[in-house]
Amino acid sequence: MDGSDLTLLNHRNSNEEPVIALAGNPNTGKSTLFNALTGLHQHTGNWPGKTVLHSRGHYVYQGINYTVVDLPGTYSLIANSIDEEVARDFICFQKPEVTVVVADATCLERNLNLVLQIMEITSQVILAVNLMDEARRKKITIDDKELQRRLGVPVVPMEARQGVGVSELKDTIAQVIDRRIVPHPRLVRYEPDIEDAIALLEPQIIRALGDGISARWLSLRILEGNLDIVKNFLPASLIKEAV
Amino acid sequence: MSHQTIKLDSLPLSIPKLERAPHTIADSIVRSIYWEAEKIAQASTSCAVEARINWDRKIDDILTSRLWGFPVMLLMLTGVLWLTISGANVPSELLATGLFWLHDRLLDLFIALNAPHWLTGFFVLGVFRSVAWVVSVMLPPMAIFFPLFTLLEDAGYLPRVAFNLDACFKKAGAHGKQALTMCMGLGCNAAGTISCRIIDSPRERLIATLTNNFVPCNGRFPTLIVLSSIFIGGTVAISWQGLSAALSVAAVMVLGVVITLLVSWLLSKTLLKGQPSSFALELPPYRKPKIGEVIIRSILDRTLFVLGRAVVIAAPAGGLVWVLANTSWGDTTTLAAIAGWLDGFARLMGLDGYILLAFILGLPANEIVLPTLIMSYLAEGALLELNSVAALHHLLVEQYGWTWLTAVCVMLFSLCHWPCGTTLYTIKKETNSWKWTGMAFLLPTLVGIFLCMAVTFVVGL
Incomplete structure (x- = not known):
């Protein structure tokens, strides 16, 4: 990618319309959450120069218009595939104000890999633990306070299909953006x-x-x-x- | 940031060299992340002990087991086809009766209006009749098959199919995800071709693209279903007809999978040499499908979409057939002349000239092959009314001398011949190469010609 591409990517209406990226593994209800957040205010298109479909939507919360971008579902950001590359590049170059990582409560461990990788790129991360109802059915309990403490980023438990947790998420996003909440991701220590x-x-x-x-x-x-x-x-x- | 980087050439990075190779560093980084994820997950998740009965895993143990994986797949396939075939019969007849009643009223209207012969012929006997055929033959099976298929998809069964078939594709030098692209191809080969994008390696994506046409798409299903219910179902007792027809369509599909594997293997040994790449396939949890959504989505997005396309293409094709059948070429009609010209070659394949011509005219969309064929037979033959499967049987067998061998060869050629126009266009767009598009045209065609000739030859012995 050369300089001109970057200029193009960086060109967007900046502060008055915060951009929220939705990342997450496939099958975590990411699209359901996207729909719950944006309702009918969305449209799909191709990523510039790529053949991966993406959706963009809007919602208004407390008078502020938020843009939501649904990134392709991926398991990691190592960029083995076009999907991973698209998700990674968006977080790296577009620098969304907040990246919401949607995780499946019934298999948290696998989902956390992506969370940890994204936290290395940006500190502005919120973890939305979705499918809490399904976890409950499977008798899995998740201590969201402990999770939040260990990750250092806000954690919002959700049941996006039922709309549970959507307003809490919107509120957390607003608080992260105006810095009432400042995430301090606890990054992985390597060898x-x-x-x-x-x-x-x-x-x-x-x-x-x-x-x-x-x-x-x-x-x-x-x-x-x-x-x-x-x-x-x-x-x-x-x-x-x-x- | 974008502009800064360009000015910074004077500031080279010095990269520290570690004792180990870069790829072991990458491994170590991934391992550290996994350990951390495990640690955090264990600290913040707890699971009631008795809930340790993991139903998903139990079901997976059966559905993806070495012993049961394939039988269950075949059972599911046959089951879905059986429901489709036995369920589609009655609404098919009803639709045909209704539409052909309308056909007669239209005819009356045109006559009452003193419309010229060619106008009546073109619009009623050509355009309307073929559209009526497409709708009555295709709509019921699609309206049953697509929701069933979407149900399986929604419940999470399709990734298990890919999992089961993975080893086969590996052996063929292809990618395990090809099974998923084939499932998409079952709906529509153009969609299947686009879905090949999920395969990251260009070599394996090309293999998947070139072989996708060996999965009978929805446009070819009705042909297979109708023919197998007439010829194969008809040979057994009434109560078993649906099942035996379903079994024979399932057999055709299994044959399609076998051919796919063989051709993929051949390609990966010749034109597209290379090793299959590994990938992580997630088996998502089984979920109760949302029935309402499934029905709406499959009816709107798939059934009506495919049907709409078929009608749009069938209408002009029907008109064309009527024109061909009503213009003369020497002392015979143009249609008969072309069919006669093709007849010699077609006979070698167990077909006749009209059948081959119908396949050629069906290039825009496979949906219209059977209607086109019936149109040409009707335009030539004595029978004017055709509104039931029994009448179709009569037309094919009594008037045009079809045998079960003809039916088998038509089914084989329907499985293996050139992809439809839309699919070819999509392949051109996806591969951006005329060479591979040509290849995608030739490969199945040659396989089909070979298969039909071989079967005809062997039976003729």
Whole structure:
């Protein structure tokens, strides 16, 4: 992606209309939540240059107009597929004011992988634990306070099909945006040698790019040797392997 | 940020070299994330002990087991087809009776208005008649099959099908998700072709695209169903007719799957060499389907959509057939002349010239193959009224000498011939290559010609 693409992506009506991204694994009721949030105020289209369908919708809460973007359902952001790439790029480049990760309460563990990965890119994350009714039926109880404490981001239990938790979510989104709630994601700690390398890379990236992008996340991608991702952010001439 | 990066060429990053290879770093990163997710999930989730009976897993143990996976799949397939076939008969007859009653009234009206012969012929005997055929033959099976199929989809059974078939596709050098694209193809091959996008590797996506046509789409289903109920169902006792027809359609579909696997294997050994890539397939939890939504969605989105397309294409095709049958070429009609010209080759395949011509005229949409064929037979033959399956049997057998072998060859060729126009157009758009579009045309056609000739030859021995 070259500079002109980025300009295009960054061009949007900024502060007065906050953008909310909906991320999550497939089959978590993400679309149900999207519909519950936006009602009929939505339209679908293709991502620019991509062949993945996306939906965009609006809702008004306490006088503010919010734009909601339904990202493709993915299990991770490693970008093995076009869907993952689209979701990742949106969070990285469009920088939605808040990213709501929708999780399936009946298999929280698998869903948390994505939550942890997204928290590395942006701190503005809310976890919506959906399908609480189904979890209850399966006799699974979820301690949302404990979950919130361990993740460091707001957690909203939901039953989107029944509309339960939708207004709580809207309220939490509003509070995160006007900074009445400030999420402090507790990030994954990696093995010592990796952490050491991150410590070396992070300041360089911040110096090069400012704090527009999560330097920790980008450091990890560089360490993995995933230069394709890195090239989206840095011109190739910038990358020089130390001997 | 976008502009800053460009100015920063003077600031190269120095990347620390770790003791281990990059891919083991990636593994370690993923592992750390998984451990963390596990730790957090365990700390914040608790599960009542007795609820440990995991029904989903129990059901999965049966539906995806080595022993039961395939029999259950076949049972489901036959069951859905049986419900479709036995359920569609009565409404089909009713619709046909109603529409042909209307047909006669229209005819009366045109005559009363003193309309010229060609106008009456073109619009009533051509356009209206073929539309009536398409509606009465196709609507009932679709209105039953699609909701049933959507129910299975909604309940979460389709990913299990992909899971069961995964090993087969791996062996064929193709992608396990191809099973899902085939399920989509069952509805419509154009939709199936688009759904191949879920396969990430270009090589495997191409295999899935090229072979998608071996799944009989909804446009070909009615042909299969009608023919099998006339010829195969008719050979057994009344009470078993629905079931044996369902079994034979199921057999045709299984044959389609086998051909898909064989052709995929051939492609991955020749034109599209490579190793199958691995993927994670999630088996989503079983959910109680929302019946109302299923019915509305499958009727509106699928049934009416497909039917609408069929009608739009059948109408001009019906008109064309009437024109061909009513213009002359030498001392015979144009239709008969073309059919006669095709007849020699068609006979080798167990068909006749009219059948082959109907398949060719059916290029815009498979839905109209059978109606076109009936139209051409009717335009040529003595029978003018045709409003029941029994009358169709009479027309095919008594007047045009069909045998069960003809029916089998038509069914085989219906399964394996060129994709319809819409599908070809979609393949061109998806692959962006005339070469692969041509390939998608030739592959099934050649397979079909070979199969029909082989069967005809073997039976003739």
